[in-house]
């Protein structure tokens with residue numbers, strides 16, 4: 001199933017409930033909540049309180065992307081804050097299956113992300129255990145960057161590697177997805193599509209509807 005996960009990093013926080021409500025009404029399947037610590041990535045976004053606010057604002061599942069060091073310390077906190085899916089970075093934790101298990105024990109789905117220069121082979125030990133793999137298509141840290149074309153083959157290779165094992169695990173893509181390249185990432189095998197600027201800049205309802213149409217063709 002194809003899923004659209006608008007990233008609230010690009011939302012106007014002065015009107016968070018309003019803009020999230022618009023995206024929800026237009027058909028957002030998840031909301032992507034980007035947590036940055038200024039250490040794993042060179043930027044600080046927001047933390048647990050915004051996740052709690054999102055939980056109050058919307059019934060749509062919260063897809064929490066932890067771009068932080070020591071992610072294991074915060075699993076319960078984000079669970080309490082309303083997270084439904086937690087994705088952590090392979091580069092930030094030494095035993096990916098252990099952390100997937102901890103997330104599952106807390107009743108959430110677990111995703112594992114890799115940065116653009118990390119090889120997909122590091123994900124293989126978690127095939128069949130993780131619920132989702134997130135291929136970053138920009139260097140994590142900031143919204144509004146340009147999609148890195150070199151990542152398209154990683155999506156395709158990961159989809160092929162999963163299929164070869166009889167798995168149809170979700171592949172999420174995140175960073176620089178636009179009207180111009182959404183077809184490329186879908187064709188390569190991604191099915192959970194994160195979009196910040198492409199949803200929240202301009203007419204939110206029209207943007208979500210446009211992408212939903214493309215994804216459901």
Ligand code: DX5
Pocket residue numbers: 007008009010032034065138139140141142143144145174175176177194195196197198
């Ligand atoms: C970047 C974040 C992304 C970001 C995407 O580090 O992980 O989720 O919000 O924003 P756009 O779609 O504007 O590239």
Ligand code: ZN
Pocket residue numbers: 007032033034065174194
């Ligand atoms: Zn993200």
